[in-house]
Amino acid sequence: MLRPAIILAVLLTALTARAESVRIVTAGAAVTEIVSRLGLAPQIVAVDTSSKYLEETRDKPDVGYVRMLGAEGILSQKPDLVLVSGEAGPPPVLEQIRAAGVDVVVISNGYTLDNIDDKIRTIAAAAGRVEDGEKLITKVNADLQALRSATATNEGERPGVVFLLARHGGNLMAAGTETAAHAMIEASGGRNVCASFSGYQPLSAEIFATATPDFVIVSESVGGDDTQLLARVPGLGATPAGRQLRVIRVDDAAFLGFGPRTPSAATEVALALRKP
Amino acid sequence: MNAAREDDSLRRGRAHRRLCFLAALLPLVLLIASALGAVNIGFADLRNLVAAPAQVPEIIRAVFWEIRLPRVLLAALVGAALALAGAGVQGLFRNPLADPALIGVSAGAAVGAVVCFFFGWEGLLGGWLLPLAAFLGGWLAVLVLGIFHAGFAAGGTAKLILAGVALNAMLGSVLGFFLFSASDDALRSMTFWTLGSCASAQWPQVVVLLVFLAAGIILLWRNARSLDALQFGEEQAAHLGVSVPRVRREVIVAAALLVGAATAFAGTIGFIGLVAPHMARLLLGGLHRLVLPGALLLGAMLLVLADLGARTLVAPAELAVGILTAVIGGPFFLALLCRPFSAST
Numbered sequence: 001m002l003r004p005a006i007i008l009a010v011l012l013t014a015l016t017a018r019a020e021s022v023r024i025v026t027a028g029a030a031v032t033e034i035v036s037r038l039g040l041a042p043q044i045v046a047v048d049t050s051s052k053y054l055e056e057t058r059d060k061p062d063v064g065y066v067r068m069l070g071a072e073g074i075l076s077q078k079p080d081l082v083l084v085s086g087e088a089g090p091p092p093v094l095e096q097i098r099a100a101g102v103d104v105v106v107i108s109n110g111y112t113l114d115n116i117d118d119k120i121r122t123i124a125a126a127a128g129r130v131e132d133g134e135k136l137i138t139k140v141n142a143d144l145q146a147l148r149s150a151t152a153t154n155e156g157e158r159p160g161v162v163f164l165l166a167r168h169g170g171n172l173m174a175a176g177t178e179t180a181a182h183a184m185i186e187a188s189g190g191r192n193v194c195a196s197f198s199g200y201q202p203l204s205a206e207i208f209a210t211a212t213p214d215f216v217i218v219s220e221s222v223g224g225d226d227t228q229l230l231a232r233v234p235g236l237g238a239t240p241a242g243r244q245l246r247v248i249r250v251d252d253a254a255f256l257g258f259g260p261r262t263p264s265a266a267t268e269v270a271l272a273l274r275k276p
Numbered sequence: 277m278n279a280a281r282e283d284d285s286l287r288r289g290r291a292h293r294r295l296c297f298l299a300a301l302l303p304l305v306l307l308i309a310s311a312l313g314a315v316n317i318g319f320a321d322l323r324n325l326v327a328a329p330a331q332v333p334e335i336i337r338a339v340f341w342e343i344r345l346p347r348v349l350l351a352a353l354v355g356a357a358l359a360l361a362g363a364g365v366q367g368l369f370r371n372p373l374a375d376p377a378l379i380g381v382s383a384g385a386a387v388g389a390v391v392c393f394f395f396g397w398e399g400l401l402g403g404w405l406l407p408l409a410a411f412l413g414g415w416l417a418v419l420v421l422g423i424f425h426a427g428f429a430a431g432g433t434a435k436l437i438l439a440g441v442a443l444n445a446m447l448g449s450v451l452g453f454f455l456f457s458a459s460d461d462a463l464r465s466m467t468f469w470t471l472g473s474c475a476s477a478q479w480p481q482v483v484v485l486l487v488f489l490a491a492g493i494i495l496l497w498r499n500a501r502s503l504d505a506l507q508f509g510e511e512q513a514a515h516l517g518v519s520v521p522r523v524r525r526e527v528i529v530a531a532a533l534l535v536g537a538a539t540a541f542a543g544t545i546g547f548i549g550l551v552a553p554h555m556a557r558l559l560l561g562g563l564h565r566l567v568l569p570g571a572l573l574l575g576a577m578l579l580v581l582a583d584l585g586a587r588t589l590v591a592p593a594e595l596a597v598g599i600l601t602a603v604i605g606g607p608f609f610l611a612l613l614c615r616p617f618s619a620s621t
Contacts, residue, residue: 064593073592076314
């Protein structure tokens with residue numbers, strides 16, 4: 001008599017546990033990273049292409065490029081919650097997902113370190129992990145404090161920095177203003193020597209006639225050693241950065257993502273910029 | 277003499293039967309495309325959606341009525357519009373290779389639509405300004421082509437295509453400039469405008485497109501016989517009592533209306549306007565009263581199937597539908613290039 005009751009009880013608990021485990025679809029690398037940091041990686045059922053670099057989400061189904069999501073593709077993963085970054089779209093698709101009765105939370109972007117805590121808070125509230133969220137925020141705030149002390153001692157003139165982005169086909173582009181890289185150069189205590197233009201621009205030798213970088217920052221995924229890298233950019237070899245091979249390699253997902261790992265990535269760069 | 281007439285009526289009867297077959301095939305294709313997708317609906321649920329909606333889970337109902345059905349219908353209407361525009365432009369220019377996307381009409385329409393987005397006007401006039409702006413862009417593009425056409429009236433097939441290449445390049449750079457200077461929120465991605473997508477389909481768009489399609493059908497249908505006469509050359513057509521300037525005006529407006537509305541909602545989709553009219557001519561012969569409805573039906577089916585591929589092949593992600601139409605259309609275009617031009621006009 002007792003055995004069926006136990007089986008029933010076990011089944012019921014299993015069922016309620018299942019019901020409680022929210023199925024999440026994320027789009028946008030920083031959003032996915034925060035969700036994983038909150039310990040929710042097992043509940044992520046699909047991610048966008050930009051989130052595939054994360055260890056935890058590498059094998060999850062891919063719902064496509066963050067700006068070209070498909071409503072049905074996402075709904076086919078039967079999510080209870082869809083968390084997307086500000087650039088996710090097209091907007092009608094997000095509306096269609098909402099119309100199908102699924103919660104869609106948009107976490108706005110911004111090239112600033114000041115609202116990472118807001119992002120975490122929004123995501124933690126949406127996923128019902130407020131406590132874990134506050135823990136993560138405490139850690140991020142400590143990292144931000146470390147960044148502040150790392151940049152506080154940078155006195156005198158800020159070192160000139162150029163950020164090189166590798167585009168497909170191996171073309172290198174320099175980051176101007178209104179880019180994540182620009183905001184991060186400033187946050188790390190550097191001065192973007194390419195502040196005369198906005199967005200990412202193809203490199204020409206002329207850029208370095210007026211802009212003289214002391215440091216080059218480049219993604220660690222760019223192949224070749226520093227000498228080879230500098231040789232690829234005409235004009236760069238003659239600058240202080242080129243003559244002394246001052247190249248800083250960064251994990252671009254952390255450095256440009258404005259997610260939980262971004263403050264410590266900035267600190268690393270800030271420390272590197274202090275070396276003579 | 278008698279035998280020839282009998283032969284002719286036989287051929288026409290066969291063409292009519294084939295047209296009826298195509299008309300019967302379209303609902304079948306629509307049904308299949310509505311049943312298949314990333315979310316599994318299936319034919320049983322499809323029947324229940326109409327017969328017994330309460331038996332169908334709510335999520336399936338939402339997916340079907342708000343996402344899949346408007347999308348399938350939008351794809352059908354866009355395909356029909358592009359194919360009709362292609363048939364009209366090919367007849368007008370007496371050029372079998374005149375695909376609206378290849379000769380720059382779609383790019384013109386895309387520029388019109390992007391300008392509309394750029395200034396944040398896409399919601400004005402209850403959403404009708406967007407397709408109207410795309411219509412204007414497409415219309416200006418055909419007018420420019422018309423200038424060139426007058427210069428090589430003696431059947432310079434290649435020249436029209438080359439003028440289209442130049443026009444495409446110029447409009448592409450205008451498009452790129454607007455997309456580059458716009459903030460990310462104002463505009464959807466470049467992929468949408470260059471490769472097309474039916475992913476953002478919504479009911480209001482279906483309604484607007486239906487109106488534009490109806491206008492295009494009326495304009496082209498009343499010029500169908502004149503287009504037939506035009507195939508012998510403009511002078512001969514004029515001798516047969518056709519007002520060539522009027523035909524030209526009306527067909528150009530029709531093509532621009534059709535391409536404009538299609539591009540405003542689905543971006544630039546290539547090759548449907550080339551492949552569908554050609555298939556129609558192969559199946560039904562050269563008369564425009566047969567080619568136009570045939571192209572409409574074939575274009576609708578082709579794009580519905582291409583979009584079905586776009587949303588299922590890499591599910592849960594999506595492909596740009598233009599990738600698939602180019603896979604079918606590119607080789608088709610090359611095959612046409614290998615044939616002597618006179619044979620297909």
